[in-house]
Amino acid sequence: MLSTSFTGNDLLFMLEGAWATLRLTLWAMLLGTLAGVVLGLLRAALPRLTMPLAWLLDVFRSVPLLIQFVLFNALKSIAGLEWSAFAVGCVVLGIYCAAYCTEIVRSGVLSVSANVNRAARSLGMTYFQTLRYIVLPMATRVSFPGWINLVLGVMKDTSLVLWIGIIELLRASQTIVTRIQEPLFVLCIAGLIYYVMSWGVAWLGTVVEKRWQEND
């Protein structure tokens, strides 16, 4: 029977959508952070040589994500790649994250003063030892709040994947809205679920930051 009120099944459907949102966010952040750390370190170490990389990443930061999704999805079909919509979503979001994360990491690394670098080198530490034991831990503390912001942003940007046919939280909500014609009510619930997920991330961020701040 087609019910016209909000049922428990609808809530389950939305939670399934929320799970897709979380999975997308997780994969995108994983891909984006790994790539962002490597590219950010390169950008900081070799600023001139990696200028073209900066221009390329600027494209991903400047073109609206929606356009990137649609273009990449079309490209995928033209190239004959048999990727699922979910994979496309992860890759596009991952590259988008990488573009932001590169800048976050770069600025973090550059925040470590040349003097501290010198002090480490003067003790006989190699470039990579200095990077591992001094620069990266210090840069992580500086970059972390920006990175948490990125996670929160990406979690909400995942809603754009509904345009390439993935049922995540927002798409699930719209489906229900179409049936029960209660957009405000359903969107409030969707917003609440987004809020709870974001709150979890922000809370984790605060816990980690507090632990670091005790040392300062």
Next chain:
Amino acid sequence: MIEINNVHKSYGPLAVVKGVNLTVNKGEVVSIIGGSGSGKSTLLMCINGLEQIQQGSIRVDGTEVHGAPGTDLNRLRQKIGIVFQQWNAFPHLTVLENVMLAPRRVKGLARDEAEAIAVRQLKHVGLGDKLKTFPGKLSGGQQQRMAIARALAMSPDYMLFDEATSALDPQLVGEVLDTMRMLSEEGMTMVLVTHEIRFARDVSDRVAFFRDGKVHEIGPPEQVIDHPQMPETFDFLKSTH
């Protein structure tokens, strides 16, 4: 022995060190005094290869520091400790970890060995009760003493001090100078770039007055500080009092 021969160093078009000759013997304490911009600090950075030179040579115990492909700078730096004006603590590590890091990672010592060395050096500079503290909680003088312990933990043969007290509040200068004096009394070979003229006179075997990127006058402190031979040295000393 540190042998500095006709060293020239410039930053782009700006010549900072313009032909310095200076030899520091084992066990000697040499102070470098002079106005700002006279190339004193820059020369110190060149001794352990933190800065490149354009001309001349620097040898430490016979090892060429610059331009010799066979020289392992990381290895050489282990025997040249340096203390900077800005103490440059590693803020994410405790005092103990700051001092342990290089013995562990550079010398490859086991954790307890490195810790024993670090504790000994920190007690030596009077920070035995601050082992678990983070540098941010220390005063400038304490951080600078930690930096000295950090350098000493590598058991260096030479210690370079680059205006180690210039960034400190006046009431904190004494404790750092006392630590440096203690090292000199223990026979450490030291090169000090300093503005503390009286301290330089007390601890130095020789004092070098730098002017315009060169050693303008050098000799025992009784000569250079008490009875300068060059009018420029006299003027400089007069201006610092």
